Amino acid sequence: MSMLSQWLRKAELLLAPPLTRCLICGKNSKGSSPLPEVCSNCAVTIPWIQVPRCTTCGRHVGCPDCTRSNEPTPLICNRSAVAYNEVMRELIGQYKYRGNERYTLLLGLMLDRAYGLLKAEQERERQVQLKGQKRNTLFSYLGYKGEDTWRADLLVPVPVSGARLVERGFNQAERLGHVLSSCRGIPQLALLLRTHHTGKQSFKSRAERLSDMKHAFAIDPGMKDRFAGWLQTRLNPNAPLRIIIVDDIYTTGSTIRACAEPLQRLADECGVAVEIRSLTLARS
Known part of the structure; x- marks a missing residue:
């Protein structure tokens, strides 16, 4: 590998987003979702209300x-x-x-x-x-329009x-x-x-x-x-x-x-x- 190629490779590694382990699936990802340490694939599984x-x-x-x-x-x-x-x-x-x-x-x-x-x-x-x-x-x-922010x-x-x-x-x-x-x-x-x-409520009726x-x-x-x-x-x-x-x-x-x-x-x-x-x- 030439010196230029080595330099470009190092620059690419420095500029690339660091890989983090997804908190849901456990796989390494670039953290591409809005949620911290959650990959984009797992982010869509969050059951938002x-x-x-x-x-x-x-x-x-x-x-x-x-x-x-x-x-x-x-x-x-x-x-x-x-x-x-x-x-x-x-x-x-x-x-x-x-x-x-x-x-x-x-x-x-x-x-x-x-x-x-x-x-x-x-x-x-x-x-x-x-x-x-x-x-x-x-x-x-x-x-006057009253309070418009809560x-x-x-x-x-x-x-x-x-x-x-x-x-x-x-x-x-x-x-x-x-x-x-x-x-x-x-x-x-x-x-x-x-x-x-009161003890653990998850086991109670x-x-x-x-x-x-x-x-x-x-x-x-x-x-x-x-x-x-x-x-x-x-x-x-x-x-x-x-x-x-x-x-x-x-x-x-x-x-x-x-x-x-x-x-x-x-x-x-x-x-x-x-x-x-x-x-x-x-x-x-």
Whole structure:
């Protein structure tokens, strides 16, 4: 090989995108998809939820849970990034149970996509409301159109029990929320704690989950002053406080609803109107 050929070969290697091992198929790839460390072939297998069929829980198929549940809840709605299929079960399992931190950014960016869809949905609803209202003549003259952008004020991760924290070494919801917080500039406060260990919910029936989750969460007393101090920094203190609860998987919604109740009480104690929604990585 000539010196010129050798130089061109070295230049080609330097300029070529580095190969990375795909987190889904395990093959070396050039990372040609928008998702970090996922090859283009595997990227198309991600079961994104583009338009939820159930507007309450965000499920992509018919939802008997929301139609048969008459329990009052402060939770407005849930939105999930993906359907919980075999691909996502493996990805979440690698991250949640095997502690593979390579998946943090990938799964966090999936959650960020769900936030983007929720934001767009809320802004569309706002525009529909404005069109249906008779606007004040003065406001119309001044060009007032109301709020045309929607943004959450605060992220609150679902807490894990002390036993789970020792077992896993981290709270997966808190880390996913950290990625979303970094992407969107929304603060995250770990306001909640678990009052008792509920065991693995994946092996329990819907009725058992609902029973287990009653009074399973409370406001962390050590966070109340911090929350009160944060409230003083809000740019628009007269607007409802928009809280998003963050978790990895939504199954029956019992965990999310149990988290929403103490958050509603905290807002009531502080004299603040609140809107509580949730974002989860996957919807089973």
